[in-house]
Amino acid sequence: MKTTIAEVYKYVEQEVTIGAWLANKRSSGKIAFLQLRDGTGFIQGVVVKAEVEEEIFQLAKSITQETSVYVKGTVKKDERSPFGYELSVSGLSVIHSAVDYPITPKEHGTEFLMDHRHLWLRSKRQHAVMKIRNEVIRATYEFFNKEGFVKVDPPILTGSAPEGTTELFATKYFDEDAYLSQSGQLYMEAAAMALGKVFSFGPTFRAEKSKTRRHLIEFWMIEPEMAFYEFEDNLVVQENYVSFIVQSVLDNCGLELSVLGRDLEKLQRIKAPFPRVTYDEAIVFLHEKGFTDIQWGDDFGAPHETAIAEAHEMPVFITHWPTSLKPFYMQPDPNREDLVLCADLIAPEGYGEIIGGSERVHDYELLKKRVEEHKLESDAYKWYLELRQYGSVPHSGFGLGLERTVAWLSGVEHVRETIPFPRLLNRLYP
Structure with missing residues (x-):
């Protein structure tokens, strides 16, 4: 089922596909956490090494900020999330890879941000x-x-x-x-x-x-x-x-x-x-x-x-x-x-x-x-x-x-x- 982040609440415990951009990520040896956005909202995608093919996990660890992707996964309720839901990722494919995205998670000056509005x-x-x-x-x-x-x-x-x-x-x-x-x-x-x-x-x-x-x-x-x-x-x-x-x-x-x-x-x-x-x-x-x-x-x-x-x-x-x-x-x-x-x-x-x-x-x-x-x-x-x-x-x-x-x-x-x-x-x- 193809849907948006804003609509995932309709599909709890169901598998969905979302077109999104990677806003940020962090990973350990066995889990990658993908912060995804699609314009309607933000959601965390969780990629567990033991639950996906090795190439999917490696892709999750290597994709860069603002790369556009299709993400497939099961919608889970998550009380810890401000949004209330997260995505247990089972599939990931790159649409377009973003290289050297200029606005990183670090602090930037106002003029720089305005130049990149x-x-x-x-x-x-x-x-x-x-x-x-x-x-x-x-x-x-x-x-x-x-x-x-x-x-x-x-x-x-x-x-x-x-x-x-x-x-x-x-x-x-x-x-x-x-x-x-x-x-x-x-x-x-x-x-x-x-x-x-x-x-x-x-x-x-x-x-x-x-x-x-x-x-x-x-x-x-x-x-x-x-x-x-x-x-x-x-x-x-x-x-x-x-x-x-x-x-x-x-x-x-x-x-x-x-x-x-x-x-x-x-x-x-x-x-x-x-x-x-x-x-x-x-x-x-x-x-x-x-x-x-x-x-x-x-x-x-x-x-x-x-x-x-x-x-x-x-x-x-x-x-x-x-x-x-x-x-x-x-x-x-x-x-x-x-x-x-x-x-x-x-x-x-x-x-x-x-x-x-x-x-x-x-x-x-x-x-x-x-x-x-x-x-x-x-x-x-x-x-x-x-x-x-x-x-x-x-x-x-x-x-x-x-x-x-x-x-x-x-x-x-x-x-x-x-x-x-x-x-x-x-x-x-x-």
Whole structure:
């Protein structure tokens, strides 16, 4: 029976054949232990000299790391294995022999591993992170489908920018200027006016010259937008969504979290509702914590976000930010003209902002004024303004950064490990 490592639990005490790669091995005089992987998981194959032909045993002792093989053997339950099963090997054949595989079990520097990202992905740790990323994506679709959202795909090439053009990659679109999208939000607002509740999931690009562990040049965002949803409604959707994906990772990625040594208790306590702190309250709190350099009207950096997060065991919303710090499309606080109805959701454990969201300006005259104040080209935003001319309604939305969220859930330090092929300030290879 040909199967995969992920499916061996169906064939206990039966003989199966698995196509795999040799991740690692060790052997004594009479037994060879083969660490095998096939993309679906990892399993140990045990080759006992007395139970196989001599050429099979010698092959098991001599094959090299990342050689591809077909392995035949009987599936055994093994309580000592994190996976729960092992393979008692009876047959082994080489598909392709790997020679001098560059990533050995010894320690390697980060730059070396990044240069070999196409191979580093094969490691058990990177495999675990990618499986968690996949689960977050799967759970995202499940959540929004269950909640009645419609998936809509905004364009990647755009003629305007939701937050100005200073951090955009410019290109020529025949004889026009175009940009790689930094957000699908404006288009999602149009879609929400047609379909009610929508979400997108796609790549975004920021030409931001940042080298921090939280930043990528190309990353993926989940961006819901909802008609007739006001500010508080928006926060409820966010906390329910984040709680859902955390629980899905706990339910379906236990082995991967174990491989990464993740503290499960910290994730198990993540349940809606989340605490909320206003920007004003955050400023007072930071002053009390000794951050005397931060003044009202300043944006928060990583140390400030971390200090606020450490005061809570769950993600925390920082709400009602100064208008001067936020993009043109955010709805003013009806009680204070100097604030907008927006929130950043800060993840625990120093992972920073994972969601930015707001209620959107729905009044035509106000939005037109904002476009002018931000010196945006009115012709490029004509269609966006028209959304407020023809049946405008209160509406809200947010964007969740996939890679930061996966970094938090996985417990890895840098977002470069949470995307298959990261694009960093000085890295476009591989």
